[in-house]
Amino acid sequence: MNAEVRVQETQAEASLIEQFAGLAKDQGGVSAETREKAFAEFKEAGLPHRRVEEWHYTDLRAKMRQAFAPAANAGEAVALPELLDDGATARIAIVDGYYRADLSSGVLPEGVTISPIAEGASLFPAKDAIISLNAAFQQEGVSIEVAEGVEVATAIEISHITTGAEKATYPRNRFVVGNGANVLIVERFLGEAGAVYQTNAATEIRVGDEASATFIKLQDESRKAQHLDSVALKIGAHADVNHFTLNAGSDLSRTQLFVEFEGEESNLGARGISVLGDTQHSDVTLFVDHAVPNCESRELYKSVIADKARSVFQGKIIVRPDAQKTDGQMMVQSLLLSEEAEMNAKPELEIFADDVQCAHGSTTGEIDEDLLFYLRARGIPEAEARKMLVLAFLAEAIEEIENERVVALLETQLRALLGSEE
Structure with missing residues (x-):
């Protein structure tokens, strides 16, 4: 008879179980049933570790020694940073995972609406422990919708701010860009310098047919924070989409982006930069699903790594059997500024169609x-x-x-x- 091997819970996992038991389940527009289901999925999988292929280079089970309790919505006064863009910009403030209307722009651009996020079918893939954890603990997320045909001249800046230390935030947002619309959305993640805290964010994005959308993420958390961010992006037909990530803060960060083409003749530019030093660890994991024909994707990610820092890139382009005329090009490049700096690159292609132009590559070097x-x-x-x-x-x-x-x-x-x- 084979004895079942049981993996002992870590201190962080035990803390999460205890926190969830005491969580008010019916809050933030999310039902108790949804939270219970999501946490059961997380509990079954546990924190990802190196034996999970997608997390091989980022052993969260080992790196996440403790799990802080979710932040409370204290409604305290918060000093907001200056807006990034010199042009017209509307701000949406999310403090400690909660939407703060009092700190946000009073008037949004015409054709843009914001509302509390409501339950709906998730755009995320199944069986991802970190996304399940976000769904179980998610706080007051927002849904931003750009009406069909609207060209938004005003940039929309979403400022995620964590106040204080020893807390966890679980923001969850949804962006819907209507058919033929045009918008620029910038997300910033900030925290108090030197503060120890944890962020687990999730964003669902749907871009309509013939729309043009640019999404910028600037991660400049405290150098002692842990930052996890998951993005699901669905792209309609004849659309033009850019997604850019700049990783500079946090001790440990992971950005995972799941993209699916749902309509033909669309273009994606997925790019990013990581600037790392000390003992920082930054992981960018990308999955691009060419599910329909005649689409183009360009993925370019660059890292500059100093001291004992470590950068990880995992990227996969998959071309489905019916996705003929696909053009997908992926490149990851790294610059090492010290002998102890480390880069792990794993670009991949899975091609099930025969009339395609796809390539991937990786380079690592010094100045x-x-x-x-x-x-x-x-x-x-x-x-x-x-x-x-x-x-x-x-x-x-x-x-x-x-x-x-x-x-x-x-x-x-x-x-x-x-x-x-x-």
Whole structure:
């Protein structure tokens, strides 16, 4: 007779079980039944570990030593950061996982509505423990809808702010971009410098036919925080979508993006930059499902890794049997600034159609000493010359967006992050 092997619960898992037992289940527009089902799914799987293929390089079971209790909606006064964009911008404030109407813009752009998130069919794939954990504990999420045919000139900035320390937040939001609409949405994740806390965010996005949408995520959490973010993106026909992630903060971060083409003749640009130092660990995991014919995707992710930091990229493009004329190109590039810096790259293709153009690649290297010598020979100090070369390396991922407003915004953020002069 074979004895069943039982994995002992970690301290973090035991804390989550205790917290869920004491949670008020009927809140935030989510039924107790939905929460119970989601937590049962999480409890069955447990925290992801290295034997789970998608989490092989990010052993959350080992890295998440404790689980903080969900933040309370205290409604305290909060100092908001300045808006990122110099142009017209509407702010939506989410503090400690809760929507704060009092801190948000009073008037939204015409054609844009915001409402409490309501239950509905999830756009996320089944059997993901972290998404299930978010669904079980989710707080007051918001649903943002852009009406059909509306071109939103005002950028929408969603400021996720965690106050204090030793708390967990579980924001969950939904964006719906109507047919023929055009919008720019920027999400920022911020926290108090040096504070220890945990974020588990989830966002569902649906982009309609002939729509144009750009989604920017800027992750600049406390360097002692843990940041988990899951995004499900469904794209209609004849649509043009950009998604960009900038990872700079938190001790441990993971961004996982699940994309599915639902309509033909659509384009996706999925790009990102990770700038890491100290002992930071950043994981970007991407899944692009070409489920219909005649669509194009471009994935480009770059990392600059210093000290003992570690960057992880896992990307998979899958082309379904009926998805003929698919064009999918994935590239991950890394720049190591120290001998102890580490990069793990795993780009993949799964192709079940025969009339496609698909490719993937990965490169990892150091700063080119010849280029560094060239700049220093022209009187540029070594530190500034190195910053220039790093900026040049990262710039491609930004400039490919082909939106002057977004490029200017991201270049400003990157220069500030690297401490580089104009």
